[in-house]
Amino acid sequence: MQGMKVASNMAILVMLAASTQIFAETITRGDAAKGQQIATQVCAGCHNADGNSVIPTNPSLAGQHAEYTTKQLMNFKAQDGKPASRNSPIMGAMVMALSPDDMKNLGAYYAQQTPKPRGAKDKSLAQQGEKVYRGGNIDASVPACASCHSPNGAGIPPVYPRIAGQHAEYTLAQLRAFRKEERTNDNNQVMHMIATHMSEKEMQAVAEFISGLR
Ligand code: HEC
Ligand code: HEC
Incomplete structure (x- = not known):
């Protein structure tokens, strides 16, 4: 009997938690x-x-x-x-x-919109970029992009953006802007630190790889 009471109290708690969750979402989520x-x-x-x-x-x-x-x-x-x-x-x-x-x-x-996959244009450049994306460059203290942006580039909400399938030109421009601190809205300068350790060639290669990532 005691066990059943605990169980039903638990069920009520779970229901309460679920309803506040739904409430929180309706007030924070956009239309x-x-x-x-x-x-x-x-x-x-x-x-x-x-x-x-x-x-x-x-x-x-x-x-x-x-x-x-x-x-x-x-x-x-x-x-x-x-x-x-x-x-x-x-x-x-x-x-x-x-x-x-x-x-x-x-x-x-x-x-809610479905991203259209894009293919990398330069396959050999993309292969060099894949190494940086998945393993980073240990000698230059560049971390693997996959660790924050996830292995398939879908990112991890709410902080780490989706980057898979993005235009290479745009990605490269952002990496340069982070390096030069023309873009300073990254929390704790995380992307600035990473970009300063990357060579121009690594940036081009990883941007090319990301454009074909899905
Ligand atoms: C430690 C976590 C972390 C790692 C590792 C990381 N990033 Fe990021 N990245 C971030 C965060 C956080 C942002 C979002 C900054 C903001 O809020 O504007 C971001 C933003 C970006 C953006 C801008 C996306 C856009 O749509 O404008 C690009 C491009 C990017 N990262 C590429 C990379 C690449 C390439 C690597 C690997 C060399 C990498 N990131 C590694 C955390 C990380
Ligand atoms: C005249 C062209 C133009 C129009 C119109 C425009 N944008 Fe943009 N948008 C851009 C460009 C160019 C960038 C890249 C900016 C940069 O260099 O950082 C951008 C960047 C963005 C980004 C950042 C994406 C990322 O991955 O970090 C968002 C979000 C965005 N635009 C949303 C909007 C919305 C919402 C509207 C309509 C209210 C809009 N844009 C209208 C050209 C435009």
């Missing part, structure tokens, strides 16, 4: 349908309607974790007199009119 309206009207010209960009300098957003997308949109905006921690004249102009709710809704919308 993808509202995000879609802005995405179609404002963003589609550069990132495509479903977030699979066809222009190599514009990143694909499809399948990206909602939290990461929302964070980037916030970081493009100068706030409280401080300059934006992610500097982009184009995106800086785009986020001017967006509210925090819009940014959440856009994050939710792109997270």
Whole structure:
């Protein structure tokens, strides 16, 4: 009898935990349908309607974790007199009119879109990049990208973004920007530290590999 009582109390606790979880999610998660309206009207010209960009300098957003997308949109905006921690004249102009709710809704919308796989163009360069991606470069203190961005490049929400299938041109530009501290929105400068240890050739190779990763 005693055992049954404990068990039913446990069941109630589990139910309570589950319902607060659902509640927490409904207040924090964005509204993808509202995000879609802005995405179609404002963003589609550069990132495509479903977030699979066809222009190599514009990143694909499809399948990206909602939290990461929302964070980037916030970081493009100068706030409280401080300059934006992610500097982009184009995106800086785009986020001017967006509210925090819009940014959440856009994050939710792109997270629901299916990323289209892309193939690496230069196979031998991609093979060199795979070594860096999976094993890092121990001599130069470069950690394996897979340890944070996961072996298939899907990332680990909420902090580590999805990078699989991204345009090589965009990935390379970001690695250079982290190295030169033109992009400073990485927590504890993690990507800055990594990029400073990488050679230009390693960056090109790993960017090529990532473009074909799925
Ligand atoms: C005129 C073209 C253009 C338009 C329109 C545009 N973007 Fe962008 N977007 C870019 C470019 C270029 C970058 C890369 C910026 C950089 O160099 O860091 C970018 C970067 C981003 C990123 C960062 C992605 C990542 O992987 O870190 C997000 C998120 C984003 N855009 C969302 C949006 C949203 C949402 C809209 C609509 C409100 C929008 N963009 C409209 C060109 C555009
Ligand atoms: C210790 C964890 C860690 C490791 C290892 C790591 N990264 Fe990152 N990376 C991050 C975090 C965190 C961010 C997100 C920064 C932010 O919030 O804007 C990031 C962002 C990025 C971005 C920007 C993505 C975008 O859409 O703009 C690229 C590109 C990237 N990493 C490539 C790499 C490569 C290549 C390697 C291996 C050489 C690597 N990372 C290793 C943590 C890591």
